[in-house]
Amino acid sequence: MSPVPHRQPSEYIKAILELSTLVVRRHHRPLHHPTWLYRLSADGRRFTQACATVHSFTADVVQRRRQALRRLGHQAWLESHQGRSMDFIDLLLLAKDEDGNTLSDEDISAEADTFMFEGHDTTASGLAWLLYNLARHPHYQERCRQEVHELLKGRDVEEIEWEDLSHLPFTTMCIKESLRLHPPVTAVSRRCTEDIALRDGRVIPKGIICLMSIYGTHHNPDIWPDPQVYNPLRFSLENSQGRSPLAFIPFSAGPRGGHGGRNCIGQSFAMAELKVVAALTVARFTIRLDAGRPPRRKPELILRAEDGLWLLLEPLPEVA
């Protein structure tokens, strides 16, 4: 799995990976915390350079689309999409508020950068660790396969439809348990906008930035007995009863838009992606561990594996 060794990663991907490494390194180096000092350091200069690479890549895509839209005109642009759905940038280019104002190129680039950063590597990490966990536990993998084969039985085309997503209960449990054991985002931070009184009487003062460990919560033995064990049955209906919704927070927690609330806007989409890829992969392949290349966890902003996560895929007889 990523990174693909025989292909050079694009400048854009290289820059994203570099930013991911640099952000974590800055956290660990108190001297680099003041922005003016960081900017003068070698890391700070690399950070500025990587940001510039990412921003100019996105700005270029947006500008080229904007020019094409201007050249064709609104109607012809819409017609040119007939038969193919519009993508995220198209939607943002065409979006208007109630007064008819459109988004600026900078606004669109910022949205595109956020979604690329938040939506791509997170899902790739979730997927890689999920396939790894299924490879480590062939009996759970087989149970998923049976569930998918049962669902797809008698169909001409082996595709997962939207309605199918709620008919994969065991596969969903496997995904959730993988997101618990290997949460793609290991921590989130919040700045307190008011004093926060803890149950034990201590107070976190207003203005302090707190780091909440998703990884730590998911490995807390008071909530999750034998936390290192991969056991999808933790997420069965009966075993989930009585467990706090805050025990499992791969997508962070809190109602969006509510007081202090913020979580992942893409979580339903991410779960759908994970289900489709997991289901179609186990339906077509046996996934095995690559004994020569055990993964080494590399917690950056995203939970990665050093040098990628290597697995073996063997086509099942029906599709070989």
Ligand code: HEM
């Ligand atoms: C397994 C996959 C994913 C995981 C584990 C994940 C996790 C998270 C987490 C923990 C946050 C931080 C929320 C906070 O600060 O409390 C977040 C934010 C966000 N995610 Fe995801 N995410 C995933 C996939 C996606 C996808 C597929 C998209 C887009 C289609 C997406 C878009 C976003 C956006 C835009 C934010 C920022 C929301 C904001 O600013 O309030 N994520 N995600």
